Amino acid sequence: MKNFIYKNPTKIIFGEGQIAKLSDEIPTDAKILMLYGGGSIKKNGIYDQVMEALGSRTLVEFGGVPANPEYEVLMEAVELISKEKLDYILAVGGGSVIDGAKFIAAAVNYKGEEPWDILAKGEEIHEAVPFSTVLTLPATGSEMNSGAVISRRSTKDKHSFGSPLLYPQCSILDPTVIHSLPKRQLANGVVDSFNHVLEQYLTYPTDAILQDHFAESILQTLVEVGEKVIENPKDYKMASNFMWSCTMALNGLIAQGVPTDWGVHGIGHELTALYGIDHARTLAIVGPRYYEHTFESKKVKLAQYAERVWNIGEGSLEDKAKQAINKTESFYHSLGVDTRLSDYTDDYEGTAETIEKRFSERGWEGIGENKSVTPNDVKEIIKATY
Amino acid sequence: MKNFIYKNPTKIIFGEGQIAKLSDEIPTDAKILMLYGGGSIKKNGIYDQVMEALGSRTLVEFGGVPANPEYEVLMEAVELISKEKLDYILAVGGGSVIDGAKFIAAAVNYKGEEPWDILAKGEEIHEAVPFSTVLTLPATGSEMNSGAVISRRSTKDKHSFGSPLLYPQCSILDPTVIHSLPKRQLANGVVDSFNHVLEQYLTYPTDAILQDHFAESILQTLVEVGEKVIENPKDYKMASNFMWSCTMALNGLIAQGVPTDWGVHGIGHELTALYGIDHARTLAIVGPRYYEHTFESKKVKLAQYAERVWNIGEGSLEDKAKQAINKTESFYHSLGVDTRLSDYTDDYEGTAETIEKRFSERGWEGIGENKSVTPNDVKEIIKATY
Structure with missing residues (x-):
């Protein structure tokens, strides 16, 4: 820790x-x-x-x-x-x-x-x-x-x-207060808070046993309440757990003593800036492809996430890690959230190069918990989202 | 919630x-x-x-x-x-x-x-x-x-x-700072913090999905680190997770929005007052017998605790709940902590009546999350600890 x-x-x-x-x-x-x-x-x-x-x-x-x-x-x-x-x-x-x-x-x-x-x-x-x-x-x-x-x-x-x-x-x-929110905004809230936890959790294995369990607690809760709160925001049990999970996901607690990533957010912000796509939806677009691209460095933690949040007990470490990415993407789909850039704009050609250029111009050598995701990696990740 | x-x-x-x-x-x-x-x-x-x-x-x-x-x-x-x-x-x-x-x-x-x-x-x-x-x-x-x-x-x-x-x-x-602590005090710390969580968790089923997961997170962590930290307090991974778990167990977070019990503490305090038994050890004496005595009102939550903390998947709800109590007591034993009043004093006869009297004199009609544990129940619980 x-x-x-x-x-x-x-x-x-x-x-x-x-x-x-x-x-x-x-x-x-x-x-x-x-x-x-x-x-x-x-x-x-x-x-x-x-x-x-x-x-x-x-x-x-x-x-x-x-x-x-x-x-x-x-x-x-x-x-x-x-x-x-x-x-x-x-x-x-x-x-x-x-x-x-x-x-x-x-x-x-x-x-x-x-x-x-x-x-x-x-x-x-x-x-x-x-x-x-x-x-x-x-x-x-x-x-x-x-x-x-x-x-x-x-x-x-x-x-x-x-x-x-x-x-x-x-x-x-x-x-x-969520009674009158459109389903789109409720889904955004679930995806946004879910990604806040993933950014502070899906890195490399650490000694922070308690923080891992806390992060998994929030993920488990969001998986349990996500679809239901969108279906019926007047269900107080679902609404209250959704609301408290969103707060706990980014009030600093689960980040203490652990590495954090924030690469998915960094890339997602660019998609919002370019196309006005809802912030949460940019995370749903970028996240799965980001984890595929950084698979080698994240696979141990991805497999832990598979076991503890998605109850995947069978298979090799790599199998579990891959299934975790698939489960995450399916979860977004179950909330009505699309995960391809081409679902949001027909104008996606060239996006990867544009964003690579913006990252390079800022002098960012690398993002992610290891500062190892380069502007060229960002380009590859975005291409994979088309 | x-x-x-x-x-x-x-x-x-x-x-x-x-x-x-x-x-x-x-x-x-x-x-x-x-x-x-x-x-x-x-x-x-x-x-x-x-x-x-x-x-x-x-x-x-x-x-x-x-x-x-x-x-x-x-x-x-x-x-x-x-x-x-x-x-x-x-x-x-x-x-x-x-x-x-x-x-x-x-x-x-x-x-x-x-x-x-x-x-x-x-x-x-x-x-x-x-x-x-x-x-x-x-x-x-x-x-x-x-x-x-x-x-x-x-x-x-x-x-x-x-x-x-x-x-x-x-x-x-x-x-x-724990490097030089005697094993007795380390064991007390594990048992004390473990019981702090149980007092805020083992009540009746609530709608607080996230708080339950948080409580289970601390319990899981203490189960994972408990024996190891006593064995080798210089293992920084174990020491740091032990220390942060103790803090998180009673900083108020997991108590928000849920009922709490504190009956085990209430009875345990009497044993410290009468015999000078270490606080944590009084909780190890009282806890298992308290949960047996309040079994009917706590069994749903006990079974959840069995499943999620002790990975007990088989059996009826009652079976799981009983196994959870046994697992808890075995955990204390594994830490070198005895769980019978007679392990600490030869002078235990009459303790139950003495404490019943003290509870009655204070006009306490009932303790626990339902205020249903009467002075007479307290007497029965203490008798069962002999």
């Missing part, structure tokens, strides 16, 4: 009817920027619950944060906070809105040249506006971690950043 | 050689009460590492905190803090020393009549002296939770208490 430092101070308030508890968590004299996305919260009742909980607190709304939150849009919110002298952010939404809140929180008092440097140059932040969240879409885990991914439309860039100052103070997780 | 609120702000610094990091965690102007136990830290090098990390900080030592930390002793430390105007506590020890630090932290500025009321009457505390820990004995999980158990010799009382103000600010977990 590698050495690690772990601290996660976010307060989780979990359960049906818990949005009302916001009134105990946000200071009564807070001047709030309330951030949300496309406005579905005004149709499904979440907006009304939040407003009732906040009572007479000063509040300015900022709606319209897009999926893959964009720098240009978020900078408008930064200006609004300064202009209105607001001092608290409440993100009501999924990962995009929460990630956006983190960037805004970091950018408001940024002392450097321009806040873009936080993303492009990894400039450290020294203070952040306090914020809390009401999660409306389980998937990214952003509600209990301190990282975010932000895009810039003008340059087709997508950068991640983070800071210990960017944990939400409080996150409300009410599993009934 | 039940509604829950979860926040655990303790910073964990985990790994070999990490005690030196104390220098970054404790304010340089802190005036420290350093709390420890019997003085083994002066023989095994931990004391020297701590002193080197603390450098020139003001420090007053308070050694001699006994196992099952005693109110009378801890109150001496409370007086010392007031007299010397100290403002920080560093606990260097196992669960007893850390639990003691929590009580001292709560008692120093207690405004009520006498600090004993925090324990006996459950009086709420409103402030606490900040404290950190260097764990020297993995077992209780106190290094990452906000609860403690304190004894009073004069009345043979043993009370638990807790407060959100009593999370350690930082806990250093260096798995090499």
Whole structure:
């Protein structure tokens, strides 16, 4: 087990009817920027619950944060906070809105040249506006971690950043918020969280026995609830386990003391930037082919995954490892998620070369837990997804 | 899944050689009460590492905190803090020393009549002296939770208490500290943490799929490492997984959203109070007989435990459940831990009646997840341990 430092101070308030508890968590004299996305919260009742909980607190709304939150849009919110002298952010939404809140929180008092440097140059932040969240879409885990991914439309860039100052103070997780979500978004949530675990688990064998079991616990749970939660999001047992699994998949716990990969995400981000494919679906496209391409270095862990998550007891180590990849891809299909780039765009020719070029231009010599997946490997992996 | 609120702000610094990091965690102007136990830290090098990390900080030592930390002793430390105007506590020890630090932290500025009321009457505390820990004995999980158990010799009382103000600010977990521990203490740590999980898991079937898997993860890990860590505590793989399992067993995570029992602990505490038997060993004595006595209400969960932790696939639900109890008891034996009260004292006759009386006098109508284990049941359970 590698050495690690772990601290996660976010307060989780979990359960049906818990949005009302916001009134105990946000200071009564807070001047709030309330951030949300496309406005579905005004149709499904979440907006009304939040407003009732906040009572007479000063509040300015900022709606319209897009999926893959964009720098240009978020900078408008930064200006609004300064202009209105607001001092608290409440993100009501999924990962995009929460990630956006983190960037805004970091950018408001940024002392450097321009806040873009936080993303492009990894400039450290020294203070952040306090914020809390009401999660409306389980998937990214952003509600209990301190990282975010932000895009810039003008340059087709997508950068991640983070800071210990960017944990939400409080996150409300009410599993009934998923009642009105489209099946597409529910499936995305299952695939996204599943891949978060795989990125922290499918590397090389380590001495972290407990972390492996924890990772497998989340995978097992997502396999058990995935199809059912999409079929009937009003099944509270399925919804609550789905929601808590998404949070636990990326709140840092299972990453402690182990190597992590994140190559599937790195390549997937490029597909979103180029074609606007849903983030989770890019992971379903890239993942299986990535594991085939890195088979030799990952096969021991793939076989362990086969045995413990998919109950595959028969066959050689290689057989089990291959079956694990097949099972993973079939799982995505069972959720209604396609796994070929050509399922999403007819324009896929040349994608591999384009992305190889982007990786090379950034000077990335290699990605993955061994930094061994080169731009040329990325090209081969993407070709295999056609 | 039940509604829950979860926040655990303790910073964990985990790994070999990490005690030196104390220098970054404790304010340089802190005036420290350093709390420890019997003085083994002066023989095994931990004391020297701590002193080197603390450098020139003001420090007053308070050694001699006994196992099952005693109110009378801890109150001496409370007086010392007031007299010397100290403002920080560093606990260097196992669960007893850390639990003691929590009580001292709560008692120093207690405004009520006498600090004993925090324990006996459950009086709420409103402030606490900040404290950190260097764990020297993995077992209780106190290094990452906000609860403690304190004894009073004069009345043979043993009370638990807790407060959100009593999370350690930082806990250093260096798995090499176990190198010099006696086998008896290592075995106690395995049994103690194993029972912490069982108390939060062996209840009735719930909808918390993920929490069940997490609990099983810790149990599986302890089964895998238990004998080996006792055999060779210098095996870092075993030591690190043992240490992290003990912390995760009682840092609150697996208890969220599920019923908990704690009946085995409640009865076990009485055996420690009466005979001074090591806490963990009282759990090994009581646990198997407790599960036999509550078999009907626990058998579904016992069978699940049999299947998932002990890989028992054959037999009826009742058969599996019974085998799970046998496996648990055999596991304790494999660690060198006896499971009969008569293994620890020749004076056991009448114990059942004595403890029944103590339970009745406290007005406890029932313990366990269903509050259905009456003082009379407790008597029967203890008789079965003879």
